[in-house]
Amino acid sequence: LLPPTSLKVERVEDTGVLISWHPPEDAAARQLIDGYAVTYVSLDGSYRRTDFVDRSRSAHQLRALASGRAYNISVFSVKRNVNNKNDISRPVMxxxxxxxxxxxxxxxxxxTASTITVQWALHQLKHSTVSRVRVSICQPGDLADRTVELNSSVAKYTFLDLQAGERYVIHVTTLSGLGTEDHPSESLATAPFHVWTRPLPPQNLTTFRVSATSVSMVWEQPPAGTVEGYIINVTTAQSVKSRYVPNGKLVSYTVRDLLPGQRYRLSVTAVQNTEQGQVHSEPIHLYVTTLQRDGAPERRWSQAGHPRVLRNRLPPAFLPELRLLADHDTAEEPSPAPRFTELVDGRGRISARFSTALGKSITVSAQPEASVKLENVEVSSQGSLALQLHEAKSKSEGQNCSMNPCRNGGTCARNAQSYHCNCRPGFKGRLCELACKKVPHSCTRLYSETKSFPVWEGGTCHYLYRRVYKVHQDVCYKERCESTGSETTTSRSKTKYQSYIEEAIE
Incomplete structure (x- = not known):
């Protein structure tokens, strides 16, 4: 019998091999054979198997093989005879x-910015035939890869001298057979790993101004397009505060609202956006101690974004005892110089309380000026006497409820010095002269929620809690009061909760 020709391997797998061949070239010889016998034996002789293939086929899949092992494969032409005494040709191997x-x-x-470290594992039994591990790295678009072959006892490798902020693709395969005579084979490569090196951290980070409550930092500007923003962390022994600034051109930053004489660790991290998310550089740290406050202590706070400073002034002098200006026998005392308590805030508003009675208007300008000396104001004796008589008459009427000055059904009640009116529901005012009703209208109410935001620092995720304010639609009531006499109309706006409280008190 003539043997088959052109035996070759079509595909190699970790547990199988696909082979193919051609039938004998002579047509008469092809008619004599009934099929083919495929025998495969491991090189150490521990495994041997034979498969019979019909003559209409010219390919066969060898299965249940051990991974990474070498096999001798032989194919025979076979003619079946009686009593299993078959004829076979010479083998092709x-x-x-x-x-x-x-x-x-x-x-x-x-x-890091210039290195990538990879790690893997080899099982003692599954990878017993592995002799080497091949690791390769390249950038997308590169024609050649950087490849290294390591012994099977090595399970870690570090690629050096890489470019900062660039994407790299890494492949890892295993090899069996040490030399060409051992027919080496290579495993299928692992799924490619896409890795971005870290961007360069801020260079030459220094502080150029330190005060009791703030620290200003500056660093060199990075190359254009390499940084998308920065993360600034402020760390103390008790807390960590973090802020992300989405500005790649930022070269300075001022940390505020610090405590005097406190030690802080300031960290600046560069951020680069990639297809897999943000990549952070190594943080650069500064250790700074704020200055101690000099001079008298000042109380500082912030309201609606306007810093305020409260300066303590001397208290106002006590007012002298009242005396009648018409009494010419009493010696006139010189009026003391006016004193006042001053409240200055960041918006330039001033409220002043003078210690002496003023009878002359004062002009207040944006910039402080010298104190104005007030002149004594003389009042005629006739005008003073008329004023005294009017006050005495009002006092006598106020202490008497016989005339019932209360309007709209109000009830007059006396107290030690004067009287007051108990008004009926729906009426208000000192004399119950206002008729009031409540008008509903839509309004808004502000409330807050606390949300957490993840912040990365040095490969560790911290959660920063921030307060978020939201606006809620509510129903308010406007109290509209109309005078039943000759007084003007007034109106007040209250929330429904304040209206409920007032109704409960009434």
Missing amino acids: LTTRTRPRPVEGFEITNV
């Missing part, structure tokens, strides 16, 4: 090796 298993547990363990 080849030697091949199955693929080894790929590595397990491949991961990226560390990434």
